[in-house]
Amino acid sequence: MTATPQTLVGFKSLIDTEEFLDFFGIEYDPTFVNVNRLHILKQFSLLIAEIDEVFGDLTEAEKLAKYGEAFEEAYELFKTSSPIETRLFKVFKDKAKNFVSLDEISTEAGV
Numbered sequence: 001m002t003a004t005p006q007t008l009v010g011f012k013s014l015i016d017t018e019e020f021l022d023f024f025g026i027e028y029d030p031t032f033v034n035v036n037r038l039h040i041l042k043q044f045s046l047l048i049a050e051i052d053e054v055f056g057d058l059t060e061a062e063k064l065a066k067y068g069e070a071f072e073e074a075y076e077l078f079k080t081s082s083p084i085e086t087r088l089f090k091v092f093k094d095k096a097k098n099f100v101s102l103d104e105i106s107t108e109a110g111v
Contacts, residue, residue, distance in 0.1 A: 032079070
């Protein structure tokens with residue numbers, strides 16, 4: 001496997017979670033990645049959007065360093081939180097229309 005150049009062009013060519021981890025030099029557990037890959041990538045996409053918004057004047061090297069920190073943060077997040085707890089995807093955000101929580105029953109009953 002050829003190493004991806006440490007440039008923004010190289011970064012933009014990455015596709016798989018493992019490619020990002022290798023690019024940033026982050027050690028990882030392949031089994032953990034297989035279970036959490038979509039959640040890691042989704043969290044990472046949110047973090048890089050925030051970096052791009054807040055730090056618009058970074059050099060390429062500074063931006064890549066921030067992206068690396070963000071990817072590591074996204075990876076580490078799912079070691080301590082479940083995908084359901086983080087609610088990154090719509091399926092976890094939306095409440096079923098035919099679902100009533102116990103809190104709602106207690107509130108409506110005046111308990």
